[in-house]
Structure formats: structure tokens, C-alpha cells
Amino acid sequence: MAVQTVAATPDQTDVPAFGPAAALSCRECGTRFPLSPVFACQECFGPLEVAYDLPLGDPEGLRKKIEAGPTSIWRYAPLLPVPADVTDKPNLHPGWTKLVKADNLARELGITGGLHVKDDSGNPTHSFKDRVVAIALEAARTFGLTTLSCSSTGNLAGAVGAAAARAGFRSCVFIPHDLEQGKVVMAAVYGGELVGIEGSYDDVNRFCSELIGDPVGEGWGFVNVNLRPYYGEGSKTLAYEICEQLGWRIPDNLVIPIASGSQLTKIDKGLQELIKLGLVEDKPYKIYGAQAEGCSPVSAAYKAGHDVVRPVKPDTIAKSLAIGNPADGPYVLDITRRTGGAVEDVDDEQIVDAIKLLARTEGIFAETAGGVTVGVLKKLIETGQLDPAAETVVLNTGDGLKTLDAVAPTTGPTAIIRPTLDAFREAGLA
Amino acid sequence: MAVQTVAATPDQTDVPAFGPAAALSCRECGTRFPLSPVFACQECFGPLEVAYDLPLGDPEGLRKKIEAGPTSIWRYAPLLPVPADVTDKPNLHPGWTKLVKADNLARELGITGGLHVKDDSGNPTHSFKDRVVAIALEAARTFGLTTLSCSSTGNLAGAVGAAAARAGFRSCVFIPHDLEQGKVVMAAVYGGELVGIEGSYDDVNRFCSELIGDPVGEGWGFVNVNLRPYYGEGSKTLAYEICEQLGWRIPDNLVIPIASGSQLTKIDKGLQELIKLGLVEDKPYKIYGAQAEGCSPVSAAYKAGHDVVRPVKPDTIAKSLAIGNPADGPYVLDITRRTGGAVEDVDDEQIVDAIKLLARTEGIFAETAGGVTVGVLKKLIETGQLDPAAETVVLNTGDGLKTLDAVAPTTGPTAIIRPTLDAFREAGLA
Structure with missing residues (x-):
């Protein structure tokens, strides 16, 4: 055409x-x-x-042009395959989601170098x-x-x-x-x-x-x-926003979920563009990929030292990441190795625990994919693969309201009581 | 204390x-x-x-100070009962949600004076x-x-x-x-x-x-x-944002849901403050209140010409608005009458239809409360109570993902087919 x-x-x-x-x-x-x-x-x-x-x-x-632009991905129109007047066209104007300073979560994970959550549940349909x-x-x-x-x-x-x-x-x-x-x-x-x-x-x-x-x-x-x-190319805007929201700075570590792997590779592309444009300082950064154990072909290849990814049949609650044959798998292996990062995976129980950890510490209710990245971040620290004294950004790419089933079986009222002060005291809540 | x-x-x-x-x-x-x-x-x-x-x-x-502030309600800290350094404290930084230019919905409703949806589903937990x-x-x-x-x-x-x-x-x-x-x-x-x-x-x-x-x-x-x-006082920020996002201008009409009525009265308070501060021109505006028929004590009082609100027992799918004895009811009657607006209500079927209308025209999936305001807007135009040649802002205060049950019985696939081109053609989809 x-x-x-x-x-x-x-x-x-x-x-x-x-x-x-x-x-x-x-x-x-x-x-x-x-x-x-x-x-x-x-x-x-x-x-x-x-x-x-x-x-x-x-x-x-x-x-200056970017900073004076709209509070959406269209502030980066000069770096995207879109016309300069894209803001005037009828679209959902996604992006410019919150980069949340996650001091409570950092404390629980033992991170001392600073931790932020890029929370893409704030997008119009609540995912990246x-x-x-x-x-x-x-x-x-x-x-x-x-x-x-x-x-x-x-x-x-x-x-x-x-x-x-x-x-x-x-x-x-x-x-x-x-x-x-x-x-x-x-x-x-x-x-x-x-x-x-x-x-x-x-x-x-x-x-x-x-x-x-x-x-x-x-x-x-x-x-x-x-x-x-x-x-x-839309995924590049995650890199742009993270750096701008940090004051035009690349963080030391980024923890990114892997489905097809495209998001991770485009974030790397975005960071490289910012360096080339002189918008951020050229400094080393490590990119970490996160998978669910029940669909971890890239993590398996990473750990085995392979360059190719062997397809798997997915079986995990993290359905938004359940691509058994990820198209960008080899590129992900290349980027994580080149930057000194890693690829890791967590099981379904760890995913649920991580969703609850993020909710409890930062008031962010993530979908299962966010449980994967936070769970992997925890594991990376525990296994010494990620330096807790370095500055880290972890992605939440979706909304817990869309994957209620993941946490519903283990999330409910503390107590059910009659509406009296005595009942309240007896339940040990006073 | x-x-x-x-x-x-x-x-x-x-x-x-x-x-x-x-x-x-x-x-x-x-x-x-x-x-x-x-x-x-x-x-x-x-x-x-x-x-x-x-x-x-x-x-x-x-x-200028406001415009240079954070993209949250804290840009209005000089007008709120909070310390000037509130942005630095750990909180969810809500607000600065999208004011969506709703040209498609305007066309369907016959509005020629301009229509915007203030979409508060973009807040951190997806409601106002x-x-x-x-x-x-x-x-x-x-x-x-x-x-x-x-x-x-x-x-x-x-x-x-x-x-x-x-x-x-x-x-x-x-x-x-x-x-x-x-x-x-x-x-x-x-x-x-x-x-x-x-x-x-x-x-x-x-x-x-x-x-x-x-x-x-x-x-x-x-x-x-x-x-x-x-x-x-938090509800005042809806008024501030709407006016700033319109270029520091009060719209002719605002359609606001009524639960306790507090949101409507505080939006009026916010508009009056903006006028007093000289941030917007002092001009007439009409405030319309929206209720569900199954819990419409304020609408009933408005229509009967009463000054007091008789409590009701709620029975509606719009549960977030189901307050049978609204504390701010009398104030709402006063404001809607003083500004030349009205209070109207729609039944459950009209609420569901309005949720779907908003989704189909603007890609916004509202909770039942948003169905109430959009449904009431439609009814106000049909009954000649709201001038379609005037500029209107309608509020969506919550997220459709939280009230799936309202639309689930009547929302599903167009067709279920075998994965063949013949089946696709036979289903009349080609």
C-alpha cells in the first residue's frame, strides 16, 4: 500500500x-x-x-519545547512517528502517568539508592x-x-x-x-x-x-x-517520561515486564535516543526483564546462557504476559546482557504476594504483570543480582481491577462483627 | 481537640x-x-x-503560580486547607484528570455549544x-x-x-x-x-x-x-480544574451527580472563589444536579418546589449515589434554583444506556454515577431544560470496572465463530 x-x-x-x-x-x-x-x-x-x-x-x-507540551505522550511528538498537530486529533491522550516515589516499598526491600514505581494504571483504559x-x-x-x-x-x-x-x-x-x-x-x-x-x-x-x-x-x-x-514506538514514551520525571536523568536500574519483549527493547531504544539528543547524560544503566515462572522462556534462555528462546506453553495467572513465543526474545537477551542487567522470574504465589506488597506499601493496586515486576525486583535483590544502593525504577503496566481473581481468594475483611463497641473490642480491633 | x-x-x-x-x-x-x-x-x-x-x-x-505547579490537585494548594509543601508529603497526588472534548457525544445529543466530559476515572483509585x-x-x-x-x-x-x-x-x-x-x-x-x-x-x-x-x-x-x-473542600478542585482546562473560563452549564450533594455545593463554592480571586470572568452559569430515579429525593423536592428534602429508601444500580437522606440536599436546591439550573433523574435502564453511549462515542467507560450524569444531560436537552447551544461540562466521577454488573447482562460479543474466513463472512462481519 x-x-x-x-x-x-x-x-x-x-x-x-x-x-x-x-x-x-x-x-x-x-x-x-x-x-x-x-x-x-x-x-x-x-x-x-x-x-x-x-x-x-x-x-x-x-x-523546553517538551516541557511546555501537553501532559500526555504527545509532549514527545518531536520524537514519535506522528504529526506535530497530533494533540488536536481525537484520541485518548494517554501517558504522563505518575512516577511514584516508593519510599515505603524501598524500605521493605532494603533499597537505599531510591526507588520509583512508574504506574501506568493511570492511563485512560488503565494499562500501558x-x-x-x-x-x-x-x-x-x-x-x-x-x-x-x-x-x-x-x-x-x-x-x-x-x-x-x-x-x-x-x-x-x-x-x-x-x-x-x-x-x-x-x-x-x-x-x-x-x-x-x-x-x-x-x-x-x-x-x-x-x-x-x-x-x-x-x-x-x-x-x-x-x-x-x-x-x-509507543513504549519509548515510558523511557522519555521516566527520565523527564526524574529531572532528565537515566536511573541506574529499570525492571520491565516481558511479554513479547517489545516494551523492554523500545525502552532501551528510547533511552539511547535521549542520550543521542543530549537530553540526558550518557551514563551506564542496567535493564532487568521480569517474567512469570509459568511463562518464562526468556528467563530460561538467559539463565542457560542461550541466544535463542525456546517457546513454551504458558500456565500462569499473569495472563497479560503469557506469550510463549516472544518475538523480541533474542533482543531482550542482548539488551539485558549488554547493560549488565538480568532476566528473572517469579511463581504465581510470589506474584500475588508482590501485588499485596505494592498495595500495602504504596497504595497502588497492580494487575498481575505489576506483581511480576515487583516480585522479580525483590528476588533480584535477595539473590544479589541488583544493587540496592543504586537507583531503581520498576514498572507497573496495568490495573488490579482487571485481575481481581488473582488476589480475591486471599483478600477479605479482617473481621465481621455486630455493630456494637463490645463486638469491636472482642474482635481485638480496639 | x-x-x-x-x-x-x-x-x-x-x-x-x-x-x-x-x-x-x-x-x-x-x-x-x-x-x-x-x-x-x-x-x-x-x-x-x-x-x-x-x-x-x-x-x-x-x-502563573498555579500553572507552574504540579499536575495534581496540589497546584491549587494556595486555595486549599493544606500546607504549601503538601506536594512533598507522601500522598496519592490525585486530580488534574482529563477534561475530554466530547464532540462525538455532543453530536449525538444535539449539543452545538461545545461539550466536555470531566473524567475523574483517571484518579489513582479511579474515582473522585x-x-x-x-x-x-x-x-x-x-x-x-x-x-x-x-x-x-x-x-x-x-x-x-x-x-x-x-x-x-x-x-x-x-x-x-x-x-x-x-x-x-x-x-x-x-x-x-x-x-x-x-x-x-x-x-x-x-x-x-x-x-x-x-x-x-x-x-x-x-x-x-x-x-x-x-x-x-477536595471537591472544589473539580471546579478549579474545569475552569483552568477551559483556559480560565467558567462553562455555561455543569451537570453534577448528587449523592450527599456535597460535591455540587463545593463546586459552586470553587467557582465563586475563582471569580472573587479574579482568575475567571464573573459570568452567569447554570448548575444541574443528577440523580438516579431509584434514589431521587433532591430531584423530587426540586420538582415539587419544596425547600426541604424528604428521605427515601434507595433502590438503584447507581449505588455510589444511593444516599437516601442527602445532607446537602437543601443547599443543592438553593444553588440549582439560584443559578437557573435544575435537578433531574433517570431510571436504571437509562443509566445503562448512557454508560454505553459515553463508551461508544468517547471511549470512556464510566461507572453507574457517570451513566446518571450523561443520562440526565440527555433528558435535560430532550425536555428543553438545558440549552444545547450553550457550553456544557458533564462529570464522570468513577470507573466502569467497578460496576461491571450494570452493563454485563447486555454487553457481549457481536458473534462467536470458528476461525475461518467463511465463518467470518457468514456472520455478516465482512
Whole structure:
């Protein structure tokens, strides 16, 4: 499909549809392609990513421009594949979520160098997916696509449905037919098409690939398939925000969840860009990857010293991270090793304990993925893999309200009493 | 209890513990009392509210100071009963939620004068309660109280639990013993005491009043009882944010939900303060109150032309608004009549339809209270009570994830199919 650009009208200056983005570039062979809705290299089938002509040369001016921008990811429009006027378009304006100084949690974990939680449950549909979908949506708009779509088992379905509703797109989201009712309601409430597929999540994915190749799928933007190069760039904004919120500084350690691994690799890309732009000092940092033991192919490869990732069949309560064959696995291994970090995993019980630990210490109710990162952080310290005297940022990428089942069996009232002071005293609460 | 102030240390300037707040003042007889944890006038038993020495005289300087402040309610610290250094204290930093330009919803409702949704689901625990609890928490800190408490059936329990966890307070929250599991989990996950009371919500409230009067309750701050004058002030920040986000302008119409009625009266108070401070132009505005038909004592009084509100027994899916004997009812009647607004109500079916309408048009998944305000807005236009050519702001004060049951029975997949293109076509989806 040919690249479509925003048409200039006589009383409008021509706004480049993809801002500073210059091309798609193959991560394996480096071949460049025009910006279009494709995701695989026509030379070597490697994954494509967005390459930029970054606004180098005036870091102070750029920093001021960013700081004067909107309180959303669009403050970083000069570094994203979106037009400069993206703020004026109908979208969910995600991002600029809180970086929470987590002194109570630090104390419990024995961290003395400072700890922050980047809490992405503050996004419009309460997960980091709003960031990536927002970039994919703008690409879909520019390419003239009219249906926004994805395969999903949860967070992404809600993010796509909501973004499409706001933007006036048709949406069509595919899910396994036997999801929990709560997730189905979240995916359906925005009024788009929601198709339950009789089969597993793998069957859903396979069917989506078929749809893209068929005339039926013409005009469709699958955010995590044919719009994936744009979609992935949304995760860079986590790196930008963390550094800006720390006062334009890279922390010593970052603990990041691994599903496909794309978020982790794009955060590294974002940090490298900030260094190149002169917005932060060039200093060493360590990137740590976090998985659930029940779906830990990258952690297993890391521990075995392998360069390739052997797919697994997921079995964990951390369903938003349950990708058995993570596309960015090898890149994650490379980044964690290169930066001196590590990849670690925790079991379901440790995940639940970590959700409760974060809630009890910082008042943040995380989804299971947040339990994975906090649990892994704890384990990294206990096993001497992470220096507690260094400054650490740990990510919470979703909301506990979406994974209530994880904590419900072990979370309830302290006591149930009659409404009298005597009963209150007898229960030992006075 | 005597007022305690923050002790000044040699290398600290003395920060007034309550900022610009000067006293508590009776809303009925005007008698003034020192700032302390009391809520009823000792002369006439009228409700107390916070009175201020506002920073008059330099609106431009004040506006600049606010605009340079944090992206939370603390940007308005100069107008709140909190110390100027409140941002540095451990709390949830709520507020500065999105004011969403709702062009799609406006089109469906026939509004031509502009429509915005103030979306408070973006708060840390996803309801406006984080605003009021944050102010009560700072008062509790100043008064040397050590346990944060409340009676609640939902949003408030989570907000108190989370705020106490972050601030290092003990918390003890009282709920009816037979709440839905989701709400119980939310209230319990932050690790404070959660006490189920064998009885109705009225029994819970009565018991809390007993506790305050008993030695057992010494050192306790019940955010919605003995800290209520401070707590209530948090709602003013909704008025401040709406006006600042509109470019320091009061909208023509505001549609606000009524539970106790406190939020509506404090928003009016906030608007009057902005006018007095010279931060916005003094212009007419109309305040509309929204209730659920199944708990509409204020709406009934408004329609009957009464000045007093006759209590009712609530029966509605909008449980967060289900207060049958709203304390601020008479004040709400006064404000809506004085400003030329109205009070209206919608039934449960209209509430559900309005939740879906807002989700479908703007990608915002509201709790039932948001269905009430959007449903009432629709009804106000249809009945000619609200001018569609005027600029309107409607509030969504909570999150759809907390009231899934309201929409679940009528929200689901468009189709369930086998993963083949033929099945997709047969289902009429192509």
C-alpha cells in the first residue's frame, strides 16, 4: 500500500504525517522501506522498526519545547512517528502517568539508592497499551485505514475499542470465545465489533494473519500486526517520561515486564535516543526483564546462557504476559546482557504476594504483570543480582481491577462483627 | 481537640499547616471555630465548612503560580486547607484528570455549544474520592491523628485504604458485611483493617458515630465524619480544574451527580472563589444536579418546589449515589434554583444506556454515577431544560470496572465463530 500523507490546504502549512520518522528499517539486515503498513522485511523477513531523522543540535530548545507540551505522550511528538498537530486529533491522550516515589516499598526491600514505581494504571483504559495503540491509531489515520483491529486476551482489546470509539473508527477485536466475563464486557462496552473465536489465542492470531492477507481485511489496521512498527514506538514514551520525571536523568536500574519483549527493547531504544539528543547524560544503566515462572522462556534462555528462546506453553495467572513465543526474545537477551542487567522470574504465589506488597506499601493496586515486576525486583535483590544502593525504577503496566481473581481468594475483611463497641473490642480491633 | 501546627525547625520556615484556611465556619449561623477535627456547630448544630483568607490582589501572579505547579490537585494548594509543601508529603497526588472534548457525544445529543466530559476515572483509585480523601488525610496528619477511617459501600473504602497505605497511616474501614466480592477485595487489598458490619449501611454509619464518641476512637480520623469540613473542600478542585482546562473560563452549564450533594455545593463554592480571586470572568452559569430515579429525593423536592428534602429508601444500580437522606440536599436546591439550573433523574435502564453511549462515542467507560450524569444531560436537552447551544461540562466521577454488573447482562460479543474466513463472512462481519 502506498504511503498517504495529510493533504495540505491553502490556509494550512504542510504537517509531515509521520513527524521525524524517515523510513521503516529492518532490525536484522538494515534495509530501509518507505513508511507504510507493513511489518516484515521484504529482503530477509526480519521485523521492521521506525527510523528517524531526530531533531539533533539544540537540546535546550527541545527540552523546553517538551516541557511546555501537553501532559500526555504527545509532549514527545518531536520524537514519535506522528504529526506535530497530533494533540488536536481525537484520541485518548494517554501517558504522563505518575512516577511514584516508593519510599515505603524501598524500605521493605532494603533499597537505599531510591526507588520509583512508574504506574501506568493511570492511563485512560488503565494499562500501558493505550500508549502503543495511540501511535498505531495515528498511523492508521494517515494510511487511510478505517477499521482498527487486534487479537487480544485483555488489555489490548479495551485499549483498541476505546481508542477507535474516540477517533470515530470502526473497530473489530478478536478474542478467544471463553474469556472471563469481565474482560469480555471491557472489550465490548465501547460498541465496536467483538468476535469470539472458537479456539485458543493461537487460533485467534492465525485467523488474524489470514484476514490481513484476504480482500476482506482491506482497510484494516491490526495494531499489533501490520501497524506493529508504529505501535511498538509507543513504549519509548515510558523511557522519555521516566527520565523527564526524574529531572532528565537515566536511573541506574529499570525492571520491565516481558511479554513479547517489545516494551523492554523500545525502552532501551528510547533511552539511547535521549542520550543521542543530549537530553540526558550518557551514563551506564542496567535493564532487568521480569517474567512469570509459568511463562518464562526468556528467563530460561538467559539463565542457560542461550541466544535463542525456546517457546513454551504458558500456565500462569499473569495472563497479560503469557506469550510463549516472544518475538523480541533474542533482543531482550542482548539488551539485558549488554547493560549488565538480568532476566528473572517469579511463581504465581510470589506474584500475588508482590501485588499485596505494592498495595500495602504504596497504595497502588497492580494487575498481575505489576506483581511480576515487583516480585522479580525483590528476588533480584535477595539473590544479589541488583544493587540496592543504586537507583531503581520498576514498572507497573496495568490495573488490579482487571485481575481481581488473582488476589480475591486471599483478600477479605479482617473481621465481621455486630455493630456494637463490645463486638469491636472482642474482635481485638480496639 | 486543640489545633496542632507543624513544628518549625531552625532551618525551616514556618509553613502554616492549613495554608490559607482561617477557621471553620457554620453554614447556618456563621459562627466561627478554630480549625480542629469537628464537623457540627456548637451553637446551632449546623454543618461546618472551611473559611479562608484568600490570596486576593494579584490574579496574574496567582495564575502563573498555579500553572507552574504540579499536575495534581496540589497546584491549587494556595486555595486549599493544606500546607504549601503538601506536594512533598507522601500522598496519592490525585486530580488534574482529563477534561475530554466530547464532540462525538455532543453530536449525538444535539449539543452545538461545545461539550466536555470531566473524567475523574483517571484518579489513582479511579474515582473522585481520591480528591476529598487527600485533603482529609493532610488534616489528619496535622491533627496528629493516626488511624484513617470511614464508612463506605465502595469508592471511598478504596480511596481511604490506598491513601493511608501511601501515607503510613493505619486504616480501618467499615462496610456492610454483604458487599459484592469485587468491592471487598478493593477495600482489603491495601492491607488496612476492613471490618464487615452485620447490618445495613445505616447500621454501619450509626456504629461509626458511636466509635467517634468512645475512647476507642481517639486518634481516629473518619474522613466523612469528624474530618468532613476538610474532606468536602477536595471537591472544589473539580471546579478549579474545569475552569483552568477551559483556559480560565467558567462553562455555561455543569451537570453534577448528587449523592450527599456535597460535591455540587463545593463546586459552586470553587467557582465563586475563582471569580472573587479574579482568575475567571464573573459570568452567569447554570448548575444541574443528577440523580438516579431509584434514589431521587433532591430531584423530587426540586420538582415539587419544596425547600426541604424528604428521605427515601434507595433502590438503584447507581449505588455510589444511593444516599437516601442527602445532607446537602437543601443547599443543592438553593444553588440549582439560584443559578437557573435544575435537578433531574433517570431510571436504571437509562443509566445503562448512557454508560454505553459515553463508551461508544468517547471511549470512556464510566461507572453507574457517570451513566446518571450523561443520562440526565440527555433528558435535560430532550425536555428543553438545558440549552444545547450553550457550553456544557458533564462529570464522570468513577470507573466502569467497578460496576461491571450494570452493563454485563447486555454487553457481549457481536458473534462467536470458528476461525475461518467463511465463518467470518457468514456472520455478516465482512
